[in-house]
Structures are given as structure tokens and as C-alpha cells.
Amino acid sequence: AQSVTQPDIHITVSEGASLELRCNYSYGATPYLFWYVQSPGQGLQLLLKYFSGDTLVQGIKGFEAEFKRSQSSFNLRKPSVHWSDAAEYFCAVGAGTASKLTFGTGTRLQVTL
Amino acid sequence: DAGITQSPRHKVTETGTPVTLRCHQTENHRYMYWYRQDPGHGLRLIHYSYGVKDTDKGEVSDGYSVSRSKTEDFLLTLESATSSQTSVYFCAISPWEADRGRLADSYEQYFGPGTRLTVT
Numbered sequence: 001a002q003s004v005t006q007p008d009i010h011i012t013v014s015e016g017a018s019l020e021l022r023c024n025y026s027y028g029a030t031p032y033l034f035w036y037v038q039s040p041g042q043g044l045q046l047l048l049k050y051f052s053g054d055t056l057v058q059g060i061k062g063f064e065a066e067f068k069r070s071q072s073s074f075n076l077r078k079p080s081v082h083w084s085d086a087a088e089y090f091c092a093v094g095a096g097t098a099s100k101l102t103f104g105t106g107t108r109l110q111v112t113l
Numbered sequence: 114d115a116g117i118t119q120s121p122r123h124k125v126t127e128t129g130t131p132v133t134l135r136c137h138q139t140e141n142h143r144y145m146y147w148y149r150q151d152p153g154h155g156l157r158l159i160h161y162s163y164g165v166k167d168t169d170k171g172e173v174s175d176g177y178s179v180s181r182s183k184t185e186d187f188l189l190t191l192e193s194a195t196s197s198q199t200s201v202y203f204c205a206i207s208p209w210e211a212d213r214g215r216l217a218d219s220y221e222q223y224f225g226p227g228t229r230l231t232v233t
Contacts (some may be wrong), residue, residue, distance in 0.1 A: 032220040036152075036224075042227075043225055043226045043227050044205075046221060046223065051220075090156065094220030099207040099218040100146075100220070101220065104155055105154060105155040106125075
């Protein structure tokens with residue numbers, strides 16, 4: 001069965017600084033990989049998706065993620081963080097039937113001014 | 114906007130009472146899902162549906178049942194609510210994608226706004 005690990009529970013960065021959120025997955029083949037963002041009191045919003053092709057994928061809100069097969073990683077990056085990026089971020093892997101996803105436990109991002 | 118609504122948005126109920134949460138979609142997608150979200154656990158799949166009257170269990174299905182009598186509605190029922198079922202519940206849908214001239218699973222999921230359930 002597939003699994004997702006987000007090793008950082010909480011990260012604090014200064015506004016304008018760069019950001020990298022880590023995600024490692026376990027799956028036998030190349031899975032579908034996703035990043036979602038959840039603002040307080042809201043549902044989850046899809047940031048970006050990877051399945052095949054270019055290993056660097058661009059998403060919404062200026063985010064990008066890089067798939068590294070050798071490291072089983074799919075880390076999320078942003079060159080310059082804005083205060084509005086403060087939220088919880090979830091990595092997910094899609095595999096098996098019925099488009100099911102397995103989520104990581106999330107990383108909460110705090111942005112200081 | 115994926116056209117997903119959940120009702121109610123907030124509910125407080127007592128232990129032992131039945132509770133039904135409703136998820137409604139406007140896009141006629143085949144796949145629908147119910148998750149619960151708890152601190153430190155992320156989102157965990159409770160049940161999912163792959164068509165009208167076609168449902169299956171997820172990883173945390175004990176104490177929950179579901180029904181889907183119409184494409185647009187997916188109901189989650191707690192037959193006898195317990196305090197351990199206090200949580201935020203999310204519904205999601207997944208659309209098809211076009212892949213080399215045929216429809217295929219996209220694995221993209223779009224979420225509703227959630228229902229905060231408190232069992233006292």
C-alpha cells in the first residue's frame with residue numbers, strides 16, 4: 001500500500017524568504033502526486049499535480065514542486081513567501097482504483113512579517 | 114469552483130444519536146468520497162462511491178455507513194455517534210480526464226467546505 005510522509009509538522013519563515021516543504025512517498029510504481037493547501041476553516045485547494053513528463057511542475061499561487069524518483073520525494077517550493085501563504089499544506093499520492101488518494105499528515109506554515 | 118456543497122456546516126449532537134451528513138455536487142462526477150480530518154492525522158478516507166448504489170470502505174469506516182441513491186448526493190451516516198467521531202468531515206469528488214481519446218481516472222480530487230461535527 002502507498003504511504004506519504006511529511007516530516008515537518010510546523011515551519012516558520014519570514015515574509016519574502018524562500019520556502020521548501022518536504023514530502024516523501026512510498027509506492028511501487030510512479031504514482032500521481034499532489035499538493036493541497038488548506039487555509040484556516042476552509043476546505044482543501046489543489047495547488048499542483050504530477051504524473052509524468054517534466055519533473056518540475058508549476059502550480060497556482062507561484063508554487064512549484066519537483067519530483068525526484070531516486071529520493072521518492074515531491075517537495076514543494078516557493079521563491080518568496082507572502083503572509084497570505086500561511087496555511088496547512090498536504091502532500092498526497094494517488095494510486096489504485098477509483099482515483100483514491102492517501103494524504104500525509106500535513107505541514108503547518110507560519111509566516112512572520 | 115467544483116460545485117460541492119455540504120450540509121450542515123456545523124452540528125453538535127449527543128452521544129448515541131444518529132447523524133447524517135449530506136454532500137451534494139452539481140457536476141455529475143462518478144467518484145465521491147468522505148474523509149475525516151483530525152489533528153496529527155491529516156485526512157483519512159471513510160468511504161467512497163464509484164457510482165449510484167456503488168460504495169466501498171476506506172481506512173476508517175467503522176461506525177459509519179454511506180448511501181448514494183442519486184449521482185449528485187452522497188450521504189454519510191453515523192448510526193450512533195460517539196465522542197471519538199468528533200471531527201471535521203470533508204466530501205470530495207474526482208472528475209475524469211481525457212487520456213489518448215478515452216476517459217481515465219485523474220486522481221484529482223476537489224473538496225467541499227467541510228462539516229464540523231461535535232459529539233458531546
